[in-house]
Amino acid sequence: MxxxxxxxxxxxxxxxxxxxxxxxxxxxxxxxxxxxxxxxxxxxxxxxxxxxxxxxGFSLEQIDTLLTLAAGGPDGCDDATALATEKIAHLETKIADLTAMRNSLRQLVETCDRSRDQRCCTLFDAVEITEQTGDDDHERPPRRHPRPN
Amino acid sequence: MxxxxxxxxxxxxxxxxxxxxxxxxxxxxxxxxxxxxxxxxxxxxxxxxxxxxxxxGFSLEQIDTLLTLAAGGPDGCDDATALATEKIAHLETKIADLTAMRNSLRQLVETCDRSRDQRCCTLFDAVEITEQTGDDDHERPPRRHPRPN
DNA sequence: CTTGACTCTGTACCGTGGTACCGGGTTTAG
DNA sequence: CTAAACCCGGTACCACGGTACAGAGTCAAG
The missing domain is CATH 1.10.1660.10 (Multidrug-efflux Transporter Regulator; Chain: A; Domain 2)
Known part of the structure; x- marks a missing residue:
């Protein structure tokens, strides 16, 4: 061709x-x-x-590794398994997030006959359950950085 | 803040x-x-x-409508339902695609002890099931466009 | 009242993922 | 043999989603 x-x-x-x-x-x-x-x-x-x-939602770089896997993955079985397992975990997170979003929207549809601010849409929560940032000292930050020296 | x-x-x-x-x-x-x-x-x-x-995998423009929905959607119930339903369908397609990909990778892991070209990875098929382009005359195209005039 | 960390607006730039254009060569129906 | 439709490599440009920098103002501790 x-x-x-x-x-x-x-x-x-x-x-x-x-x-x-x-x-x-x-x-x-x-x-x-x-x-x-x-x-x-x-x-x-x-x-x-x-x-x-x-x-x-995959970048070309990520797709590159997916293509590697599609071709059977790295030669070594351990390497291939490790890479695939990592990608599987990645996919499952995405699936969980999307499913949560979908459920939120379903809920919205169900409560749609109410006035707008009475409707129930948990889209924000839907996606927060999978959040984990290391630092949780965001409330009341130290007002101005302690100056160096 | x-x-x-x-x-x-x-x-x-x-x-x-x-x-x-x-x-x-x-x-x-x-x-x-x-x-x-x-x-x-x-x-x-x-x-x-x-x-x-x-x-x-959502663009900022798509996210904009998601935010609208998160706030309860458009005033009219019909409009809100329509928009939400559309997004739900969209999400379900994504979920199906990702699930198919995940299953392919699981299969790969299972057949991982074989030599690389004997391993089973259906990543490509996984994603093709949801394909639908309108034109399917890609096989043997008319060799040179029929010249105009 | 100075000084350093912050804020503002505005504009310029960057990486990713393409797209378009240029000058040139190739192929094939007529 | 010609002309339309294709191909080549090279380079420039584009949109999206930011990110950085400049020049100026604000605020609070020392």
Whole structure:
């Protein structure tokens, strides 16, 4: 397949293919004798996967490791398991957050017949349950930093 | 609360507060007589919510409508329900995608003791099930566009 | 009343993820 | 052989989501 065919099939711009190739997301394709890129059909699937993963909130760098995993992961079983397990945990957090948000919105719909400020929408709480920052001395901070020296 | 307190409590840069204010994500705060912003504690929660939602793959524009919903949604019950229902559908798609990805990775972990190319990782398929593009004439395109005229 | 940490507005810049344009070469129907 | 439609590499530019810097004002401890 030629560049523009792949781009059209995957629904992206031609330039994007080259960009992904530079970023290492797309394997360097074969070339025709005149220097044209010749992609295999897998390329289309890869690009679609990238686009999809982006919509789920992954950066291209994160997607890079997902692609590694999609190809079977690192050689060593321990390495592969570790990487996959980490990503699984990551996914489960996201799933939990989104589920909590969805439940909040359902609640809103149920209480929708009330006046606006009587409606029940716990979107904020929904997402706070998974928060953990280390420092919790935000209340009453030390009013002006103790000057150095 | 003053600007820097809010920023520290929410874990963002001071400039980010002003940026969000310009974008309309953060309500315009009261001002002290000398012109300093005086935030209520809700501001911290709002910012944390924004940050969290970003990690889940929402743009600031999308987050804007989520904030509207968090505040009870549009006045009319029908409008509020419609908007919330749309977002719920959106969330469920994401949840399904992430769940499929997670299952693929679990499968990978299970087949991890095999050699790399024998491992089973269906990450690509995981995400394709929810694909729907309108045009499906990607196979064998008409070799050169029919020239105009 | 000075000094250092803070605040303000405004504008310029940055990283990520692309997109567009340029000058040139290639392919193929007519 | 020509012309339309494609391909190439290189570079410049764009939008989004911030982040930094400049110049000026405010506030409280010493």
């Amino acid at each position: 030629r560049t523009s065919e792949v781009a059209a099939a995957a629904g992206v711009n031609v330039q994007t293919l080259r960009y992904y190739e530079r970023r290492g997301l797309l394997p360097v394709p074969e070339r025709s004798k005149s220097g044209y890129r010749a992609y295999d059909t897998q390329a289309v699937r890869t690009i679609r996967f990238v686009k999809h993963a982006q919509q789920l | 003053r600007t820097s307190e809010v920023a520290a409590a929410a874990g963002v840069n001071v400039q980010t507060l002003r940026y969000y204010e310009r974008r309309g994500l953060l309500p315009v705060p009261e001002r002290s007589k000398s012109g300093y912003r005086a935030y209520d504690t809700q501001a911290v929660r709002t910012i944390r919510f924004v940050k969290h939602a970003q990690q889940l």
